[in-house]
Amino acid sequence: MPDKKVVVIGAGFAGLSAATHLAHIGYQVTLLEKNTTPGGRARKFEAEGFVFDMGPSWYWMPDVFETYFGHFGKKPSDYYDLIRLDPSYTVVFGENQFVEIPANLSKFRDLMESMEPGVGPNLDEFLKQAAYKYKVGIQDLVYRPSRSIFEFTNPRLLADVVRMDVFQSMSKHVRKFFKDENIIRLMEFPVIFLGEMANNIPALYSLMNYADIVLGTWYPMGGMHEIVKGMVQLAEEKGVKVHLGADVSQINIKNGIAKSVILANGEIFDADIVVAGADYHHVDDQLLAPEYRNYDEKYWDRRVMAPSSLLFYLGVDKKLDNLTHHCLFFDEQMGPHADAIYKNPRWPEKPLFYLSAASITDPSVAPQGYENLVILIPLAPDLEDGEAIREKYFNMVMDRLEKLTKQEIRSHIIFKRSYAHSDFKEDYNAFKGNAYGLANTLFQTAILKPSLKSKKVKNLYYTGQLTVPGPGVPPTLISGHVVAREVHKENN
Numbered sequence: 001m002p003d004k005k006v007v008v009i010g011a012g013f014a015g016l017s018a019a020t021h022l023a024h025i026g027y028q029v030t031l032l033e034k035n036t037t038p039g040g041r042a043r044k045f046e047a048e049g050f051v052f053d054m055g056p057s058w059y060w061m062p063d064v065f066e067t068y069f070g071h072f073g074k075k076p077s078d079y080y081d082l083i084r085l086d087p088s089y090t091v092v093f094g095e096n097q098f099v100e101i102p103a104n105l106s107k108f109r110d111l112m113e114s115m116e117p118g119v120g121p122n123l124d125e126f127l128k129q130a131a132y133k134y135k136v137g138i139q140d141l142v143y144r145p146s147r148s149i150f151e152f153t154n155p156r157l158l159a160d161v162v163r164m165d166v167f168q169s170m171s172k173h174v175r176k177f178f179k180d181e182n183i184i185r186l187m188e189f190p191v192i193f194l195g196e197m198a199n200n201i202p203a204l205y206s207l208m209n210y211a212d213i214v215l216g217t218w219y220p221m222g223g224m225h226e227i228v229k230g231m232v233q234l235a236e237e238k239g240v241k242v243h244l245g246a247d248v249s250q251i252n253i254k255n256g257i258a259k260s261v262i263l264a265n266g267e268i269f270d271a272d273i274v275v276a277g278a279d280y281h282h283v284d285d286q287l288l289a290p291e292y293r294n295y296d297e298k299y300w301d302r303r304v305m306a307p308s309s310l311l312f313y314l315g316v317d318k319k320l321d322n323l324t325h326h327c328l329f330f331d332e333q334m335g336p337h338a339d340a341i342y343k344n345p346r347w348p349e350k351p352l353f354y355l356s357a358a359s360i361t362d363p364s365v366a367p368q369g370y371e372n373l374v375i376l377i378p379l380a381p382d383l384e385d386g387e388a389i390r391e392k393y394f395n396m397v398m399d400r401l402e403k404l405t406k407q408e409i410r411s412h413i414i415f416k417r418s419y420a421h422s423d424f425k426e427d428y429n430a431f432k433g434n435a436y437g438l439a440n441t442l443f444q445t446a447i448l449k450p451s452l453k454s455k456k457v458k459n460l461y462y463t464g465q466l467t468v469p470g471p472g473v474p475p476t477l478i479s480g481h482v483v484a485r486e487v488h489k490e491n492n
């Protein structure tokens with residue numbers, strides 16, 4: 001049994017995963033989290049009888065969660081009740097153009113045929129390739145620590161990399177199979193999770209379409225935070241000491257070796273190994289002396305960050321019509337909004353937005369007869385986000401929402417909270433106020449991502465959505481597992 005002390009910084013999915021994996025194999029693990037509730041970007045808050053998930057709301061890739069809990073001899077159902085949503089979600093293409101995406105594959109195929117007659121065989125081939133990418137990508141590639149090109153140079157894998165369209169863009173790939181503009185938008189939508197436009201995302205990520213269409217959209221009753229609750233319970237069962245309200249201000253290093261982690265209140269935690277699950281840039285820039293930073297400011301400024309978001313958490317005192325649990329409002333053009341996020345960062349003129357109404361599925365997240373809404377507008381990182389501009393965008397999306405769903409909502413809002421860049425910075429030390437970490441562009445994939453191991457501090461590792469394999473709940477669970485394996489390999 002390795003009798004070593006590990007300090008993990010940050011109780012997001014990645015930190016919780018790393019801590020639990022390490023405790024499971026015998027390390028003495030302390031987990032330090034600055035906020036008073038765990039879960040990082042997936043925290044929840046309660047107000048006036050409503051329970052809001054603050055971040056993720058899409059539960060995709062259920063197999064990754066099964067693998068995670070299965071590693072410890074557990075199942076997700078030991079911690080939460082999972083249901084598959086049907087319809088998976090609704091896409092609103094315009095007035096009276098609400099398309100519900102059915103969970104059932106043959107119904108989905110019928111829907112595609114109704115939008116583009118004769119497209120069925122192309123859909124089958126598209127999904128066959130996506131299934132292959134999912135298998136190799138999610139069951140193999142993402143579990144590689146990506147510390148050396150040699151991890152990817154065995155002949156079978158090289159052949160796979162070519163077969164999986166790593167060097168073709170997602171937008172080209174989708175257009176090979178589909179012509180209908182709305183189908184194209186539907187197929188390109190999942191890469192929004194990866195933080196770039198489809199023309200800058202490798203077609204490898206059509207694996208996300210397999211996750212979407214075939215594996216489905218699920219929901220843990222009680223809310224996404226039930227996953228966090230389960231993970232904290234499991235971590236503690238394994239012996240992890242979780243300290244909330246523990247704001248780390250310094251990693252103390254002597255001769256290239258991390259010796260301890262120091263909190264803002266002066267408390268010191270001795271460490272043989274440190275795993276940093278807080279935002280990578282924050283760790284480099286704020287917690288380390290300049291000579292121990294893995295990357296300098298110039299490096300970070302050149303990174304393509306995934307978007308930030310403006311969110312509204314709303315409690316509504318009536319049930320609403322014409323909505324499903326997840327609704328994507330694609331009633332405006334994607335191009336100009338994408339330009340405002342990625343090319344010429346600015347507040348978009350006519351944003352697309354996403355709405356989650358978890359209370360449609362789950363009565364426990366709102367008082368009876370009420371609706372729990374979360375509205376999300378993806379935005380470029382690093383924008384000014386004062387109260388006036390938030391309110392302007394609130395009214396803009398409300399005008400559209402009320403018109404498209406044909407009902408009055410604003411006058412029924414009894415609770416409202418907004419959340420944007422400055423909150424991401426304040427709450428998570430998020431670089432440029434990012435919501436989803438680092439974008440998964442070709443030049444920020446695998447070995448081209450910020451490394452999970454420090455080049456300058458022998459016993460310092462990084463995990464989370466700014467390192468491998470990337471943003472999203474399933475990838476960050478995997479990130480924690482991968483870093484734990486590296487720690488054990490090098491310290492055992």
Ligand SMILES: Cc1cc2nc3c(=O)[nH]c(=O)nc-3n(C[C@H](O)[C@H](O)[C@H](O)COP(=O)(O)OP(=O)(O)OC[C@H]3O[C@@H](n4cnc5c(N)ncnc54)[C@H](O)[C@@H]3O)c2cc1C
Nearest residue numbers: 010012013014034040041056057058248278464465472473
């Ligand atoms: C609004 C939003 C919607 C999303 N939607 C989805 C979705 O539907 N599906 C999906 O799969 N993914 C989604 N994501 C992405 C997903 O939530 C993230 O990729 C994931 O939660 C990131 O986990 P993490 O552990 O890397 O980082 P974090 O969750 O940020 O965890 C890092 C932790 O470190 C802590 N920390 C920071 N600095 C310090 C310090 N100095 N001392 C101590 N602790 C510190 C932070 O407080 C935080 O708790 C969404 C994200 C956001 C923000």
